[in-house]
Amino acid sequence: MPTKKNNKETLTATELKEIKKHLLQLKEEAMARLKDKKTMDMPEAEVGDPIDDASRSIDKEILFELSGNAHNTIEQIEAALCKMDKGIYGRCEYCRQPIPKKRIKALPFARYCVNCQHSNEHRHD
Ligand SMILES: [Zn+2]
Numbered sequence: 421m422p423t424k425k426n427n428k429e430t431l432t433a434t435e436l437k438e439i440k441k442h443l444l445q446l447k448e449e450a451m452a453r454l455k456d457k458k459t460m461d462m463p464e465a466e467v468g469d470p471i472d473d474a475s476r477s478i479d480k481e482i483l484f485e486l487s488g489n490a491h492n493t494i495e496q497i498e499a500a501l502c503k504m505d506k507g508i509y510g511r512c513e514y515c516r517q518p519i520p521k522k523r524i525k526a527l528p529f530a531r532y533c534v535n536c537q538h539s540n541e542h543r544h545d
Pocket residue numbers: 512513514515516517532533534535536537
């Protein structure tokens with residue numbers, strides 16, 4: 421260990437623990453959403469009302485949208501948890517600078533600092 425002096429953007433062990441708990445909770449919620457979607461996709465015994473059918477297909481589109489996000493979220497959360505295990509959590513994957521705590525707490529599975537996030541959004545390749 422080169423230095424024990426923590427810069428103030430470095431997450432403490434307690435903060436990391438809290439964030440991990442939060443991440444696991446988010447992951448559970450996202451998984452529950454995915455599971456809900458699967459249940460909805462199961463063939464139902466009682467079908468046949470055309471009005472019901474129409475509204476159900478709209479529901480499905482919304483659910484698809486949601487589950488797409490949930491799937492994405494789970495992947496990002498898992499990546500974040502994996503980085504915690506490796507001890508590299510809280511750093512921008514691009515410029516390796518610590519991600520400000522404020523951002524980490526708002527978006528615990530953030531992969532980039534605000535600057536890199538923006539440049540990634542502008543670059544489409
Ligand atoms: Zn960065």
